[in-house]
Amino acid sequence: MNLEFLSGLKAPAQTKIVMLIMDGLGGLPREIGGKTELETARTPHLDRLAAHASLGLTQPVGPGITTGSGPGHLAIFGYDPIQYQIGRGALEALGVDFDLHPGDVAARGNFCSIDADGIVTDRRAGRLPSAESRKLIELLRTIELENIQFFIEPVKEHRFVFVMRGEGLADDLSETDPLKTGLPDLPVRALDPKAEKAAQAANYFVAAARKLLAGKLPANSILLRGFASFPTVPQYKDVFDLNAAAVAINGMYRGVARMVGMTVLDVAGETVADEFTTLEKYWPQFDFFYLHVKKTDTCGECGDFDGKVAAIEEVDGQIPRLMALNPDVVIVGGDHSSPAVLKSHSWHPVPLLLYSRLVRPDGLFEFGERACQRGSLGVIPATHVMPLAMANALRLAKYGA
């Protein structure tokens, strides 16, 4: 069942869907026989919702596959995360909250050291401190070219994001990084004739950068790799006939939401409560809301079991505000698991709660990994979530007669 098939069935309705994503929601017990983060958290409101919901577990990419947040989000948004890939440069740009547009070509950049013969002597410019890096980036920002805009955004230490914007750019480009020292950097080559303009622009930029950085050792040149366009994917309006909005604070999630055609809302503040305030504010204007909570993943990746428990409880405290809006369908889930005991993303299926007046309630009164294992939805690909949400929102027509 692909997006084209689904799109053929979309039907207009006045219903509203909320997809609440706690990043890295899935967990593991801290000790043998113990409870996971979600099972440990006191979540009276989510548990009450579970009693009127269908539960299950989602697999973002496939069995045993640990996913990054990009593919994890694409999957739960309904897109096959293997078919729709986000290139490294585009991911990096989204990661720093750069407002990447369709047609832009992004790359991962870094400062490097070269000798008088142009041989790369340090591919990371001695891991240039972030403060130094920022000063040099101001220099690079003075580089101009007719019909092409260049954007340079700092990442960390010697790293930056490089973006080209203009008509007729393509990302079939070779990288300049020789991958080891003792070699000169490489020119950008167009790997497809349609990328010729982008190759020329990138080479112009590298040459100009080298002039501006002359004598600035250890950062007297730059390397560019991972050229990638903002992927063109089917848009939410076209696939689902949904006027969708995203409530997210971090750049990466705002970027992926923008990629699928959601309107990315500004959140006044940085707390989960601020995000729910944004939801309330824009409630009448959209019929689909994606709300992203970052802290669950941050704590999971830091190994902070108690912090992740607290983050989940903080979200639970906001559920009454959500339900007061009287949404027709509520999805509560995650883009992947991030068990604190692993201090990283993991492959474990992710708890999923699907609430609507039209589900067959499972008779389970808890939102947690083990309850979800017993849920009626079973262990499903994350890409199944959107068709289920659409069905429960009465937004899909019958197939065949």
Added chain:
Amino acid sequence: MNLEFLSGLKAPAQTKIVMLIMDGLGGLPREIGGKTELETARTPHLDRLAAHASLGLTQPVGPGITTGSGPGHLAIFGYDPIQYQIGRGALEALGVDFDLHPGDVAARGNFCSIDADGIVTDRRAGRLPSAESRKLIELLRTIELENIQFFIEPVKEHRFVFVMRGEGLADDLSETDPLKTGLPDLPVRALDPKAEKAAQAANYFVAAARKLLAGKLPANSILLRGFASFPTVPQYKDVFDLNAAAVAINGMYRGVARMVGMTVLDVAGETVADEFTTLEKYWPQFDFFYLHVKKTDTCGECGDFDGKVAAIEEVDGQIPRLMALNPDVVIVGGDHSSPAVLKSHSWHPVPLLLYSRLVRPDGLFEFGERACQRGSLGVIPATHVMPLAMANALRLAKYGA
């Protein structure tokens, strides 16, 4: 796992399989915390069967997809309902129990009004009453052409089914309906050279019809759309080595069964009991029986919760007659859900019971949605049912050595 793969494993046996389909079987609770239609029904015989069966839920097309009866039946018969599609004209012909043959081309027809210049002034001929329509259809039935047979069957009001039968017909044909009034109707065009003969025959028929209907306003012409052949799909004998029979009263289900190569039996009477009498009568002659019960769906679509409960209880009352025949494998399921509270088909997975002496019984003593959720089969694509039935009938050889 496709039909070709399955077909390669088919092995002869003396076992008998019964597939009992209650149309639109799956339901929803009438009130929060309540029971579904199937859970409400007193079904002592089905419950006893469940105790010796594996339970599960079937998904006809995919998660969240509401299906019509055509694709729903194809799926539980083992055919991918997206790969094998039944065109509108063919569906309409099956729907009026027309004996559609391979190679036939069917279309949806209707009477319309045209003015002296051939401009369509009413696409539905004032919704011509069925009685009037039938008289005009008798006229159309006089139209003859060498090497082509025409069939015209009344549907309702101004609508009829139009079928062409003959060598070398194809359904790649444009429609004659201009889709709005104030325009002339369109000639039928062959969209592929192999449909040229069919296009000529259809145009001949329209011209002849117009002559016969001259002066019969409001029904002085006809429109044809949705040309579709009887789909050629792999036959049950070839795929499963099953000598299969269908016990169904309504045309649509008889048609789909004929499509997959089942022998469609005549039922003397219109009740569920009459259908079981047919089953008994033909028991020695076939090794697969599809038995279709319509009333469950009819009540579901009418919003008649109690009627659906009663229909299920009526079927339950016949189960002892079925089991007295000592079938090797019994499937009890549905082609889709039709919850009375929705008054329509729905996307909810459909209860499934698989009885044979060779299943691992689930230790569940009830046939209902929630029992099926806990069943060992899980939530499976409906296309998995036939391989499971075949295995339990010891009709599939080992794959590999």
